[in-house]
Amino acid sequence: MKCLCWYLPLLLVLVFAAAPSAPAADSKREVTLEQARLLTEVNKAEPAAALELLRAYKGDAHPLITLTLAQTHWRLMSTTSDAAAARLHREAAEKAYTETLKLDATLRQAHLGLAQCAAAREDWITASREAAAGVDPSLADRGEVTFLAHAALRAQDWRLASIAAQQGILRFPDDNTLRRIEVTVLQHAGRAEDVRQAVLALLAKQPDDADLWRHLAWAAQETRRDDEALAALEAAVVLKPTEHTLRRALAEAQLARGLAHAAVTNFALLIGEPPNAQALGDAALMLSASRAAAESGALAQGRAWLAAIPESGRTRPLRLQSARLAVQAGDEAAAASALDTLIALGEQDANVLAWAGSLAESAGDLARAEALYLKASGSDNATASAASLRLVALYLKQERIEDARSTLATHLAKRPDDQQAKALQAQLDRRAKPR
Numbered sequence: 001m002k003c004l005c006w007y008l009p010l011l012l013v014l015v016f017a018a019a020p021s022a023p024a025a026d027s028k029r030e031v032t033l034e035q036a037r038l039l040t041e042v043n044k045a046e047p048a049a050a051l052e053l054l055r056a057y058k059g060d061a062h063p064l065i066t067l068t069l070a071q072t073h074w075r076l077m078s079t080t081s082d083a084a085a086a087r088l089h090r091e092a093a094e095k096a097y098t099e100t101l102k103l104d105a106t107l108r109q110a111h112l113g114l115a116q117c118a119a120a121r122e123d124w125i126t127a128s129r130e131a132a133a134g135v136d137p138s139l140a141d142r143g144e145v146t147f148l149a150h151a152a153l154r155a156q157d158w159r160l161a162s163i164a165a166q167q168g169i170l171r172f173p174d175d176n177t178l179r180r181i182e183v184t185v186l187q188h189a190g191r192a193e194d195v196r197q198a199v200l201a202l203l204a205k206q207p208d209d210a211d212l213w214r215h216l217a218w219a220a221q222e223t224r225r226d227d228e229a230l231a232a233l234e235a236a237v238v239l240k241p242t243e244h245t246l247r248r249a250l251a252e253a254q255l256a257r258g259l260a261h262a263a264v265t266n267f268a269l270l271i272g273e274p275p276n277a278q279a280l281g282d283a284a285l286m287l288s289a290s291r292a293a294a295e296s297g298a299l300a301q302g303r304a305w306l307a308a309i310p311e312s313g314r315t316r317p318l319r320l321q322s323a324r325l326a327v328q329a330g331d332e333a334a335a336a337s338a339l340d341t342l343i344a345l346g347e348q349d350a351n352v353l354a355w356a357g358s359l360a361e362s363a364g365d366l367a368r369a370e371a372l373y374l375k376a377s378g379s380d381n382a383t384a385s386a387a388s389l390r391l392v393a394l395y396l397k398q399e400r401i402e403d404a405r406s407t408l409a410t411h412l413a414k415r416p417d418d419q420q421a422k423a424l425q426a427q428l429d430r431r432a433k434p435r
Contacts, residue, residue: 039064051069054072067113073093090117090120093117108136111130114126115127115134118130124154125155127151138167145167146177161184164181176202180202183202186198192222192223193219199219210243213233214246216229217229234250247266251263251270254266267285270289271285290318303322306321332362336359343372350379350384350387353373353376357372366397389411389421391407392421396424408424
């Protein structure tokens with residue numbers, strides 16, 4: 001963006017028109033001959049020398065001189081590699097831009113300068129507000145309009161970003177940056193078909209842009225073009241193979257489409273060998289990866305991934321998944337262990353309690369099975385109903401006829417039309433001893 005040259009035509013006019021005996025200027029922007037000479041010298045000098053000239057000035061405060069001081073500090077900030085020096089120049093620039101507006105509130109360049117300073121410290125709300133005050137998107141140059149649209153986007157001022165991008169596109173129709181900002185605004189608004197059309201137009205010019213393929217994947221998914229969405233993600237991953245976010249999105253999409261073998265390959269690349277700490281700490285990733293492994297027939301791989309997760313990172317869904325995969329692998333002892341850990345942690349879900357009871361019964365631990373069935377049957381849902389019938393069956397297996405009769409009577413009192421319970425009642429009647 002323009003920094004020091006915008007006022008030169010004005011200065012040249014003033015240098016030749018002003019005279020030492022001229023009356024005091026009425027306009028805030030009119031300069032004396034001395035001030036005009038200073039600004040001309042500053043414009044010719046390198047930034048460091050320009051700063052010395054401006055510091056040496058002892059005349060009256062003037063908005064153009066203060067603005068030039070701010071712009072000079074900004075240029076020095078932009079060219080230094082010293083972080084501390086850059087911060088000092090930025091702070092000095094902000095102070096001078098603020099002073100400029102006190103002297104002349106109409107100087108849009110000062111608002112734009114404050115916006116640049118705010119953007120440098122990533123205060124996008126301030127940057128957006130100041131840019132809006134300093135940039136007229138119907139008149140400003142391409143760089144200024146793009147800056148306004150970008151600042152508004154980063155501030156999540158979607159209305160301002162939309163206005164700036166749309167007006168900018170009308171004036172600069174070939175500007176891809178403005179069109180990309182428009183795509184982001186459209187996506188935020190949920191206008192998937194508009195996003196798709198805009199992205200396809202951009203991809204015709206930039207087919208090697210992974211972010212555009214990512215946008216297309218979203219739009220295709222939202223408009224139920226599942227094959228296109230998957231293909232777009234695949235293209236994005238080819239272009240950015242090391243970006244985990246993209247590869248994860250592809251793996252999740254493949255898993256959702258039933259392409260478990262392809263998904264598990266991508267999950268394996270995300271997790272690494274041996275599994276990396278970041279992946280092991282991501283419960284959602286590990287759960288999806290273990291699902292993909294199980295669905296692709298790679299049970300051992302799925303179980304190995306789950307086993308590698310530190311104890312502190314094993315969430316409830318991960319422990320349940322460990323139990324499921326253990327059952328699929330025929331390892332009921334490991335499944336029971338996973339469920340027992342959950343129960344020790346306070347698990348109350350009747351489904352889990354009944355499942356653990358079933359595993360305990362299979363292992364011959366009938367006392368634990370009874371305790372778990374009793375706990376599961378205490379709630380009032382379909383699982384509790386099934387658990388109470390399992391408890392009756394367990395009592396029958398142990399020849400505990402009175403316990404079976406009492407439990408079944410309680411069950412039938414709540415559910416008199418339960419056909420399975422009636423069948424158990426008939427079995428119980430046949431086995432009952434005569435009084």
